[in-house]
Amino acid sequence: MEIISGVERRRRWRVEDKLRIVAEAERPGACFAEVARRHEVSRSVLWSWRKEVRSGVLVAEETPSFMPVQIAPERTSMAAPPSAGITAPRPAADASVERDDRIEIVLADGTAVRVPETVGTAALRRVLSALRG
The missing domain is CATH 3.30.160 (Double Stranded RNA Binding Domain)
Structure with missing residues (x-):
């Protein structure tokens, strides 16, 4: 016997978990009701997830991928000539220290x-x- 002593709240499933459970239910020979029971999710919710996967609504998030990186010196723009009476700021003593x-x-x-x-x-x-x- 199970006694629930409070308000039951909805569980929030991660997309990866939903997709994994739907894939398990779709395996050849898998019993849909047994998969739902094993993961403690109602069959109607599992059917809904399955429908979302088949219609393309429930899809895996794009996995991050590594991109090639090249570190290049900062491009300098053509600075306008200083106006009379205005002096340009002096560069730091060691430019490599600047962040x-x-x-x-x-x-x-x-x-x-x-x-x-x-x-x-x-x-x-x-x-x-x-x-x-």
């Missing part, structure tokens, strides 16, 4: 993305996937 707090990503087609090093991974992933699309 550049941005990340520059140049794609194969020449598109460049410059972001601060504090950019979130999710935001950067969205920007790069939009550029690829």
Whole structure:
């Protein structure tokens, strides 16, 4: 006998888990009801997941991949001649000590993305996937 002493809440399933369970239910010889019971999910929810997979709604997230990286010196732009009375800032004694707090990503087609090093991974992933699309 199982006694539930509180409000039952919905479980939140990760996409990877849903896909793994649906794949298990679709194996030849698998008993759909047994797979649902083993993973403690209702058959109707499993049927819904299966329908979402077949219609392309439930898909695996794109896995991150490594891209070749080349570190290149920063390009200098043509600076305008200093105006009278305005002096240009003096460069630091040791230019190699200066920090550049941005990340520059140049794609194969020449598109460049410059972001601060504090950019979130999710935001950067969205920007790069939009550029690829």
